[in-house]
Amino acid sequence: MGAGIAEVAAKAGYEVILRSRHDSSANGMVAALEKALAKQVEKGKLDEAESAAVISRVTATAVLGDLADCDLVIESVVEDLEVKKHLFRELDHYCRPDAILATNTSTLPVVEMAVEAGHPERVCGIHFFNPAPAMGLVEIVRPLLAADETIASAREFAQQCGKDAVVVEDRAGFVVNALLFPYLNNAVRMLESGIASREDIDAAMRGGCNFPMGPFALLDLVGLDTSVAILDALYDEFREPNYAPAPLLRRMVSAGRLGRKSGFGFYDYRK
């Protein structure tokens, strides 16, 4: 997600610093961006000069202190509240007091990250969808302590990036995932109960509802570990049975079948 958000922001004309924990992964993300842009040039969606301009706006680093002058920082690390809280404490140390610190979390309580920062009024959620360059929506999440200007700036940023922005309150799953994940989870339960194969369930939802992809293809795209983390957060918040992750999902995560990112999930991507 981080690399996709960097692509979106750089295309919108922003100077972007892509920070990863290791130089190799930071440089790897820039290399992947170069490859993605080259493909777009090949397909005629972007010209060479635009592609070069986008690349020139992106710098890679492993040093958190390099974010000291940023106006806006969007974290997109693993969906784990403790990891994110720790990162917000670090960002608070390195970033300007007037910088907006945002999280791309899909479900976690943004206010818990905000209170780790010295200026919680400058913290909000800026939730992109996967893949960020292709998806038109951004949810702007307003935690209890956010200032109106923070939300207005975040919305303006999303719009500058060419996205439709909706402002939502800080509740697990916000709008999209609170509605989407019970459906995805129920598809896994349906598979467990043997009603139909994963291919047929996917085909049924594509053909019957005109969805661009079925639930198993979508779960593989999101990542099964991220999906379990999202369902856990929804279940923790609302205690509704529909949010409790289907057992098969957890077993697949334990087995390392995480979806596209590991090459194998409900479908096999290793060929």
Ligand SMILES: NC(=O)c1ccc[n+]([C@@H]2O[C@H](COP(=O)([O-])OP(=O)(O)OC[C@H]3O[C@@H](n4cnc5c(N)ncnc54)[C@H](O)[C@@H]3O)[C@@H](O)[C@H]2O)c1
């Ligand atoms: N996958 C999706 O469809 C999707 C969509 C929207 C938002 N998100 C959100 O984006 C964020 C990242 O999700 P993703 O799917 O890209 O996950 P991912 O597992 O693909 O990537 C997570 C990144 O976090 C890094 N990381 C892991 N542990 C860390 C630590 N202790 N400190 C710092 N970095 C660490 C990993 O190296 C990796 O680069 C999550 O908050 C997720 O909810 C995901």
